[in-house]
Amino acid sequence: xxxxxxxxxxxxxxxxxxxxxxxxxxxxxxxxxxxxxxxxxxxxxxxxxxxxxxxxxxxxxxxxxxxxxxxxxxxxxxxxxxxxxxxxxxxxxxxxxxxxxxxxxxxxxxxxxxxxxxxxxxxxxxxxxxxxxxxxxxxxxxxxxxxxxxxxxxxxxxxxxxxxxxxxxxxxxxxxxxxxxxxxxxxxxxxxxxxxxxxxxxxxxxxxxxxxxxxxxxxxxxxxxxxxxxxxxxxxxxxxxxxxxxxxxxxxxxxxxxxxxxxxxxxxxxxxxxxxxxxxxxxxxxxxxxxxxxxxxxxxxxxxxxxxxxxxxxxxxxxxxxxxxxxxxxxxxxxxxxxxxxxxxxxxxxxxxxxxxxxxxxxxxxxxxxxxxxxxxxxxxxxxxxxxxxxxxxxxxxxxxxxxxxxxxxxxxxxxxxxxxxxxxxxxxxxxxxxxxxxxxxxxxxxxxxxxxxxxxxxxxxxxxxxxxxxxxxxxxxxxxxxxxxxxxxxxxxxxxxxxxxxxxxxxxxxxxxxxxxxxxxxxxxxxxxxxxxxxxxxxxxxxxxxxxxxxxxxxxxxxxxxxxxxxxxxxxxxxxxxxxxxxxxxxxxxxxxxxxxxxxxxxxxxxxxxxxxxxxxxxxxxxxxxxxxxx
Numbered sequence: 001x002x003x004x005x006x007x008x009x010x011x012x013x014x015x016x017x018x019x020x021x022x023x024x025x026x027x028x029x030x031x032x033x034x035x036x037x038x039x040x041x042x043x044x045x046x047x048x049x050x051x052x053x054x055x056x057x058x059x060x061x062x063x064x065x066x067x068x069x070x071x072x073x074x075x076x077x078x079x080x081x082x083x084x085x086x087x088x089x090x091x092x093x094x095x096x097x098x099x100x101x102x103x104x105x106x107x108x109x110x111x112x113x114x115x116x117x118x119x120x121x122x123x124x125x126x127x128x129x130x131x132x133x134x135x136x137x138x139x140x141x142x143x144x145x146x147x148x149x150x151x152x153x154x155x156x157x158x159x160x161x162x163x164x165x166x167x168x169x170x171x172x173x174x175x176x177x178x179x180x181x182x183x184x185x186x187x188x189x190x191x192x193x194x195x196x197x198x199x200x201x202x203x204x205x206x207x208x209x210x211x212x213x214x215x216x217x218x219x220x221x222x223x224x225x226x227x228x229x230x231x232x233x234x235x236x237x238x239x240x241x242x243x244x245x246x247x248x249x250x251x252x253x254x255x256x257x258x259x260x261x262x263x264x265x266x267x268x269x270x271x272x273x274x275x276x277x278x279x280x281x282x283x284x285x286x287x288x289x290x291x292x293x294x295x296x297x298x299x300x301x302x303x304x305x306x307x308x309x310x311x312x313x314x315x316x317x318x319x320x321x322x323x324x325x326x327x328x329x330x331x332x333x334x335x336x337x338x339x340x341x342x343x344x345x346x347x348x349x350x351x352x353x354x355x356x357x358x359x360x361x362x363x364x365x366x367x368x369x370x371x372x373x374x375x376x377x378x379x380x381x382x383x384x385x386x387x388x389x390x391x392x393x394x395x396x397x398x399x400x401x402x403x404x405x406x407x408x409x410x411x412x413x414x415x416x417x418x419x420x421x422x423x424x425x426x427x428x429x430x431x432x433x434x435x436x437x438x439x440x441x442x443x444x445x446x447x448x449x450x451x452x453x454x455x456x457x458x459x460x461x462x463x464x465x466x467x468x469x470x471x472x473x474x475x476x477x478x479x480x481x482x483x484x485x486x487x488x489x490x491x492x493x494x495x496x497x498x499x500x501x502x503x504x505x506x507x508x509x510x511x512x513x514x515x516x517x518x519x520x521x522x523x524x525x526x527x528x529x530x531x532x533x534x535x536x537x538x539x540x541x542x543x544x545x546x547x548x549x550x551x552x553x554x555x556x557x558x559x560x561x562x563x564x565x566x567x568x569x570x571x572x573x574x575x576x577x578x579x580x581x582x583x584x585x586x587x588x589x590x591x592x593x594x595x596x597x598x599x600x601x602x603x604x605x606x607x608x609x610x611x612x613x614x615x616x617x618x619x620x621x622x623x624x625x626x627x628x629x630x631x632x
Contacts, residue, residue, distance in 0.1 A: 004092065033075065037222070039077050043080040061077075062226070065227070080139050081137045081186055087162055091160070134187070135149055148165070151165050210227065216310065218310075220305065221308055238254050238282060239270065239272070252268075258329070260284055261288065277334045278332060279330055281329065281357065287378060302329055305331035306335055318330060324386060334349050336349060377416060387402050392474045411450070430456075431481075431482075434461065438555070470559075519535070525599040529573070530573045543605065544608060545576050546615075547576055550571070557569055
């Protein structure tokens with residue numbers, strides 16, 4: 001029997017198909033099962049258009065059988081089968097797709113959804129097999145005795161053979177798979193390769209491994225996939241069922257079955273969209289963050305299906321980073337897949353679906369916040385940081401989309417508040433949205449800078465996460481109200497209590513002049529550690545505090561200092577002294593009698609202000625000695 005050469009280019013082309021197109025060898029099973037499903041689809045659609053051909057639903061199935069001793073894996077389908085000419089055309093020509101041709105011929109018919117379009121999926125079999133045999137018998141339209149099966153065999157790029165076979169002459173492998181009576185359909189026999197040091201091909205002969213691959217990639221093929229008497233695929237996916245048929249327990253069970261998480265999700269979203277680009281989606285908002293969620297190892301994305309066949313385990317392009325916590329899947333027949341069906345071309349269909357999912361997730365979160373506040377707070381404690389990063393990232397491009405989802409602790413209540421709730425509670429004379437930063441709400445509440453703001457009856461947002469102030473700075477304002485740090489040089493109301501120079505008495509002017517001299521002396525003692533020293537208009541009971549000028553705050557300096565390349569960032573620090581505090585009176589005395597003692601006061605108060613802000617003392621031993629000197 002003469003070996004025929006492939007009509008497609010060359011050995012190099014087939015080698016590329018086998019070694020370059022597919023990322024994972026396990027994909028071969030998905031491809032062969034998808035082809036089998038297409039073959040059954042063709043039989044089904046043919047029966048709809050030809051009343052002489054009758055099929056029963058139980059006639060349609062796909063079967064897998066592994067034989068470890070013979071090292072064979074058999075994939076059988078009861079589809080339309082192929083004639084000798086079709087074997088020549090479809091398998092003898094690389095990248096020739098019978099499914100694509102069938103789809104084009106029947107594209108006007110409703111419901112014609114054929115998975116395979118590229119004609120290369122079959123050749124993925126050579127990734128795991130030394131030899132591939134295909135025995136196919138076409139659908140019977142005339143005298144059954146005139147219809148013969150044909151056997152196509154190939155060991156790779158060297159070519160292939162085609163020979164006729166009949167029921168009596170079937171090779172033993174086909175008899176084992178098909179039974180003694182060959183009916184319409186196709187049997188593919190793979191001679192699995194021997195193991196190498198790098199590859200374990202035995203796994204494709206293990207029943208549990210084959211079942212896992214079917215569940216992973218082909219669980220929702222609409223025809224039964226059998227191993228022995230067991231049907232191992234689900235067939236009808238949950239997202240194609242009517243919502244009225246499903247209960248909450250069904251969604252939770254599917255969540256666990258797909259290993260999206262071990263928790264009970266806070267919310268599920270079942271979306272079915274019809275139009276120019278149609279898709280179905282089942283999305284979940286988990287109640288717990290995965291253990292690696294805030295690490296580089298976490299992989300975001302939704303499972304992506306095309307006609308029930310999994311194309312990608314994690315498709316990152318369907319979710320923006322700020323919604324990376326969403327789990328679930330999308331199924332669409334309208335996506336433009338690449339030749340291997342492993343990756344997506346970045347086209348308008350994908351962008352459309354991603355945009356709709358983004359809008360739907362935001363809508364559901366707003367609904368949860370409004371109608372189930374307790375559940376939303378639980379969500380925000382787990383994933384709120386991601387939303388804040390979303391506000392800050394991409395130069396604030398998404399801040400308007402996300403700002404109404406944010407929540408913060410405040411000085412008014414133990415419960416978290418939204419920005420809208422804060423603004424609704426603002427007093428008539430309040431110009432700004434005030435915020436303080438620190439490690440905990442308790443530490444922020446005890447900062448010297450909070451005294452005057454709270455005495456005015458103004459609420460303060462407590463920012464306790466590293467990203468918080470960066471996000472607030474990016475927002476700049478909310479509902480035309482500007483954000484203002486309680487450590488800012490201008491709180492917007494200090495001038496109310498200030499007197500004009502013309503209204504000051506000679507005694508007040510003299511006191512102010514002396515104070516300014518003290519400030520200059522303290523600044524000289526501290527050098528470049530602070531930008532300026534001045535009288536505080538915000539301190540009441542505390543002697544000293546640090547504030548900042550410019551865009552970089554002290555809290556932002558602390559965050560940046562922990563980053564590999566952020567250690568050089570420094571806030572412009574201002575040392576504020578409470579001129580009404582008894583310590584300042586002691587400083588006045590030292591200014592008159594003992595300039596060295598004044599330097600001690602300057603260093604000690606500066607380091608105390610740093611400690612209050614959560615900054616380390618620059619010279620701990622020197623600071624301890626200075627405190628001892630003052631005590632003595």
